[in-house]
Amino acid sequence: xxxxxxxxSAPATSRMRTAAFAVHIFTALGAGVALLAMLEAVREHWAxxxxxxxxxxxxxxxxxxxxxxxxxxxxxxxxSGEVLDLVVDFVTYVFVPAYAITASGRLLPLAAxxxxxxxxVSGALYFADRRMKASDNHFxxxxxxxxxxxxxxxxxxxxxxxxxxxxxILIALTFAPFHVLHxxxxxxxxxxxxxxxxxxxxxxxxxxxxxxxxxxxxxxxLCAIAAYVVGSDAVIRQIKSFRA
Numbered sequence: 001x002x003x004x005x006x007x008x009s010a011p012a013t014s015r016m017r018t019a020a021f022a023v024h025i026f027t028a029l030g031a032g033v034a035l036l037a038m039l040e041a042v043r044e045h046w047a048x049x050x051x052x053x054x055x056x057x058x059x060x061x062x063x064x065x066x067x068x069x070x071x072x073x074x075x076x077x078x079x080s081g082e083v084l085d086l087v088v089d090f091v092t093y094v095f096v097p098a099y100a101i102t103a104s105g106r107l108l109p110l111a112a113x114x115x116x117x118x119x120x121v122s123g124a125l126y127f128a129d130r131r132m133k134a135s136d137n138h139f140x141x142x143x144x145x146x147x148x149x150x151x152x153x154x155x156x157x158x159x160x161x162x163x164x165x166x167x168x169i170l171i172a173l174t175f176a177p178f179h180v181l182h183x184x185x186x187x188x189x190x191x192x193x194x195x196x197x198x199x200x201x202x203x204x205x206x207x208x209x210x211x212x213x214x215x216x217x218x219x220x221x222l223c224a225i226a227a228y229v230v231g232s233d234a235v236i237r238q239i240k241s242f243r244a
Contacts, residue, residue: 020075027063027081030056030088037096041103046154047208049100053147054204056092060085061184086127094123097146101167106153108164115167119146122174129175137186138179138233142170151204152226154212155219179233189232200225 037052063085072081101107102116123144126132134140149170153163183197203222207214 017075020072021079023063023066023072024076024079024081024084026059026066027084027088030059030063031091033059034088034091034096037092038099041096041100044104046100046104047211049096050147050151050154050204050208053092053096054208056088057147060089060092090123090127092147094120094127094144094146097150098123100150101146101153104154106157106160106163107167108160111164111168115164115171118171119167122171126174133182134179136188137182139182140179141176142173143180144174148226152222155207155214155222157212181229181232183229188236193228196225196228 033052033056037049037056040046040049040052072079098116098119101119102112107115123146126141126144129140131140132143149167153167156163158166181193183193186193200222203218203225207218207222
């Protein structure tokens, strides 16, 4: 979550400080949800694991606005919401999905632990990279969205050779010089992005309820939305270059 301090408008009261700290607790709750997801992953209850990761995603989406409303930075200066957010995000976006990718049996056995380590190392480096976002709020390179990568790994159920190659390519693309859409912060075509995210959420929930036993139209729709998130910036830039 992004917590930006605003000019002091009123003296801080104990009630205001408590409300501000409650926002940090709400953010930290994402780590607890990650534990629940991990327990489901260990049991190989993959759809339940993704369900809990979805709950963590919702927490991550709304804790930022919650933090800005009571001006958490001013009211709780000893607690870094930015650091807390990164810690929780690493667990939910990288660690738990890395385990699922490695332990699910969907990769070549010899390559799986190596790629799992690659996911963890590249994800840790990406989260520490101060250049992870461009000035227009696009992500630079593959943005360590390993929860999404794991979801599509289960959805597509590719042959192990192709799945292994795909994960290796995503690791290599972590620091590649291209931009990936931030679904909520990129202003350009935000209305279209939000509609697609809503449709994608419905399709994903249906997929999890069906334990990934869905037909080609659902798969095609989810893949099209993923292609939009990953490739829309490159396509728009290419069109603008042709017009210029």
